[in-house]
Amino acid sequence: MAAPSRRRFLVGGAVAGTASAALGARSVVRDSGAPAKAASGHTGGHGNGVNGPTFREGGAVDHRGNGFHPSKILRDFDYGRVSHTGQGRVLREWEIVAGDKEVEVAPGVRFPAWTFNGRVPGPTLRCREGDLLRVRFTNGSAHPHTMHFHGIHPAEMDGVPDVGLGVIDPGRSVVYEFDAKPFGVHLYHCHVGPLAEHISRGLYGTFIVDPPQPRRSADELVMVMHGYNTTFDGQGNQLYAVNGIPFHFMHEPVRVRRGELVRIYLVNILEYDPINSFHLHGNFFDYYPTGTRLEPAEYTDTIAQAQGQRGICEVRFPYAGRFMFHAHQTEFAELGWMGFFEVTE
Amino acid sequence: MTVDRVGSARAWVPAIICVVLIGVVLVALAVVGGRTLPDRAGPPIEQLAVERNELSPGSITLTLRNTGPDPVQVAQVFVNDAYVDFDGGTRPIERLDTETLRLAYPWQSGQPYQVSIVTSTGVVIEHEIPAAVDTPQAGGGFFALMALLGTYVGIIPVVLGMLFLPALRRIGSRGVRALLALTVGLLAFLAVDATIEGLELAGTGGGAFGGPALVVLGAVLAFLALTAVDHRLRTRARHGEPRRVSGTRLAFMIAIGIGLHNLGEGLAIGAAYAVGELALGATLVVGFTIQNTTEGLAIVAPLTRRRPALSRLLGLGVLAGAPAIGGALLGATVTNAELSAFLLGVGVGAIVQVVVQMAPSLRGRDDRVLDPATIGGVAAGLLTMYLTGLLVIA
Numbered sequence: 001m002a003a004p005s006r007r008r009f010l011v012g013g014a015v016a017g018t019a020s021a022a023l024g025a026r027s028v029v030r031d032s033g034a035p036a037k038a039a040s041g042h043t044g045g046h047g048n049g050v051n052g053p054t055f056r057e058g059g060a061v062d063h064r065g066n067g068f069h070p071s072k073i074l075r076d077f078d079y080g081r082v083s084h085t086g087q088g089r090v091l092r093e094w095e096i097v098a099g100d101k102e103v104e105v106a107p108g109v110r111f112p113a114w115t116f117n118g119r120v121p122g123p124t125l126r127c128r129e130g131d132l133l134r135v136r137f138t139n140g141s142a143h144p145h146t147m148h149f150h151g152i153h154p155a156e157m158d159g160v161p162d163v164g165l166g167v168i169d170p171g172r173s174v175v176y177e178f179d180a181k182p183f184g185v186h187l188y189h190c191h192v193g194p195l196a197e198h199i200s201r202g203l204y205g206t207f208i209v210d211p212p213q214p215r216r217s218a219d220e221l222v223m224v225m226h227g228y229n230t231t232f233d234g235q236g237n238q239l240y241a242v243n244g245i246p247f248h249f250m251h252e253p254v255r256v257r258r259g260e261l262v263r264i265y266l267v268n269i270l271e272y273d274p275i276n277s278f279h280l281h282g283n284f285f286d287y288y289p290t291g292t293r294l295e296p297a298e299y300t301d302t303i304a305q306a307q308g309q310r311g312i313c314e315v316r317f318p319y320a321g322r323f324m325f326h327a328h329q330t331e332f333a334e335l336g337w338m339g340f341f342e343v344t345e
Numbered sequence: 346m347t348v349d350r351v352g353s354a355r356a357w358v359p360a361i362i363c364v365v366l367i368g369v370v371l372v373a374l375a376v377v378g379g380r381t382l383p384d385r386a387g388p389p390i391e392q393l394a395v396e397r398n399e400l401s402p403g404s405i406t407l408t409l410r411n412t413g414p415d416p417v418q419v420a421q422v423f424v425n426d427a428y429v430d431f432d433g434g435t436r437p438i439e440r441l442d443t444e445t446l447r448l449a450y451p452w453q454s455g456q457p458y459q460v461s462i463v464t465s466t467g468v469v470i471e472h473e474i475p476a477a478v479d480t481p482q483a484g485g486g487f488f489a490l491m492a493l494l495g496t497y498v499g500i501i502p503v504v505l506g507m508l509f510l511p512a513l514r515r516i517g518s519r520g521v522r523a524l525l526a527l528t529v530g531l532l533a534f535l536a537v538d539a540t541i542e543g544l545e546l547a548g549t550g551g552g553a554f555g556g557p558a559l560v561v562l563g564a565v566l567a568f569l570a571l572t573a574v575d576h577r578l579r580t581r582a583r584h585g586e587p588r589r590v591s592g593t594r595l596a597f598m599i600a601i602g603i604g605l606h607n608l609g610e611g612l613a614i615g616a617a618y619a620v621g622e623l624a625l626g627a628t629l630v631v632g633f634t635i636q637n638t639t640e641g642l643a644i645v646a647p648l649t650r651r652r653p654a655l656s657r658l659l660g661l662g663v664l665a666g667a668p669a670i671g672g673a674l675l676g677a678t679v680t681n682a683e684l685s686a687f688l689l690g691v692g693v694g695a696i697v698q699v700v701v702q703m704a705p706s707l708r709g710r711d712d713r714v715l716d717p718a719t720i721g722g723v724a725a726g727l728l729t730m731y732l733t734g735l736l737v738i739a
Contacts, residue, residue: 049450108420230467334427
């Protein structure tokens with residue numbers, strides 16, 4: 001603290017009368033510096049710091065209080081209420097409610113979130129290409145919201161202000177209706193200004209359109225990469241997460257089987273940082289950008305996604321054990337975006 | 346006598362009635378008026394000041410004080426953008442209460458660190474460690490080292506400066522006045538500089554205990570206290586040697602003023618040691634040592650007309666130099682921004698008092714304070730400080 005700058009100017013030239021005192025002082029100072037230098041040698045030291053980032057030991061998020069659990073979100077696909085139209089098309093219907101909800105985003109940290117169906121990220125809506133989709137959206141929040149789906153649809157179903165259904169005020173309900181196309185992994189989110197705030201507060205989710213011919217059977221997972229700007233200053237995030245809670249999969253690893261095909265629907269809906277990434281330890285995966293082609297574009301262990309980008313990762317784990325996954329922006333990783341796969345026989 | 350007493354009692358009665366009346370009205374306002382005030386809207390105001398950071402291998406210990414109006418609950422902590430495990434801070438910190446956090450973090454010597462404390466509402470309070478070094482533990486060896494440093498920068502140079510006394514006797518009254526003026530210049534520069542640093546330092550403390558006002562408070566209290574000491578000495582001197590300005594008294598006052606100022610220097614040394622800056626170079630200590638020889642000069646300058654006993658001279662030297670030892674100990678062990686700011690203010694008040702004390706001694710035969718010799722001396726003092734400052738920054 002008290003920086004000695006005030007006295008910096010006091011150094012003068014060598015003065016005979018004080019030379020001996022000065023020399024003495026110098027040797028004292030050198031001695032005193034020795035323990036400070038020794039401190040740098042503790043790199044291999046103890047303490048939990050070297051074992052990587054972590055929240056305060058012993059703390060846990062109240063998943064029950066939050067009303068959602070990151071591990072359950074992994075394999076939670078909402079196919080909607082299925083019926084058939086007069087023409088024999090598959091009709092899928094969902095009820096989505098926007099709300100305001102305080103969420104414990106890290107042990108002891110409360111965040112005033114805006115949610116779809118009470119969770120962050122919102123439900124993973126899943127359908128097949130060509131289905132007719134009907135989403136009944138109710139705004140139960142105190143703020144105006146919309147649902148904007150990525151995909152191909154008429155302008156009036158776009159869920160943006162001043163077009164079609166436009167902004168949905170608190171208390172109002174509307175129905176978004178459109179065809180499911182193209183196949184791939186997409187997303188939906190609120191599109192009301194200020195856009196960054198409406199998205200970063202939690203109003204987003206995954207929207208999967210399966211191809212007409214189903215993909216190979218696999219253990220399918222949804223991973224939504226996102227963050228929390230708890231200070232609401234729009235300057236980056238204090239917490240980074242996948243599926244809602246930072247560091248969650250460090251304590252509760254994603255359980256998969258050795259040799260089984262694992263398909264990850266990976267979505268980046270991170271605000272305030274332009275790029276996010278996904279890196280898997282000890283394994284390589286096929287990557288399908290946006291999932292709109294059936295041939296992989298890449299065989300890799302690290303992919304980068306800009307805001308709103310997404311894709312499918314397919315991997316078979318040849319070895320059992322724990323394999324880390326995380327953003328390869330180490331800053332994001334150490335602020336919460338990291339976890340483990342636990343591969344068992 | 347009795348009439349006087351009755352008169353004074355009569356004078357007191359209305360005053361007491363006034364005080365009681367004011368008390369009753371204030372209590373009534375607090376009880377009745379407090380209820381009519383609207384509740385404060387908006388989120389709680391969360392403020393934490395880090396009063397001290399202590400580093401040991403693999404861990405950083407922070408002493409926090411809640412300087413805001415509302416309780417603060419520490420939720421998580423990250424250092425240089427990585428969350429860390431820590432002990433402490435499990436309960437909300439009430440206003441002006443303190444709390445200690447022990448972070449597990451493998452810091453590297455000499456590196457800067459940014460500690461971010463996330464509260465339960467997601468507010469982030471940041472604390473910067475400019476250069477991490479092992480915090481010295483207060484033991485026998487540590488105290489001995491601080492005492493040694495204090496002696497080096499405080500007592501030895503002051504006493505060395507006093508060796509000029511025989512030479513001063515030969516340079517004549519004009520030369521002595523020029524030297525005193527030089528000292529005034531040096532001290533004036535230091536007073537301004539210490540004020541600026543004190544204000545800066547107070548700004549970092551969160552302001553719960555007054556912030557910059559503490560510097561002013563310290564300065565005014567020190568000035569008043571030294572003026573009282575001076576007044577007492579002057580009264581005593583008047584009884585003994587009427588009509589003569591006592592050189593001994595002036596030397597004594599200068600020694601006290603310089604002593605309080607050296608307390609500030611000691612604080613700077615101790616604080617520098619605590620943040621490891623002394624490990625980077627001995628410039629601070631050497632600088633103080635050289636500068637403080639002029640303080641010895643200043644103390645003996647009023648004594649050119651008398652032959653004080655050696656023990657008295659040594660006593661003056663210790664009076665002026667020894668506070669540097671106390672300051673060094675305080676600076677290294679009690680790293681509290683607001684206390685340091687207050688003590689810097691004390692130093693400023695002492696310097697101003699010394700300058701006021703010295704002003705009459707600058708008078709020449711024609712009774713002018715500002716004759717060419719003194720103007721030159723003061724200017725030389727100011728310039729010396731300014732120029733040596735430039736040399737160090739380069």
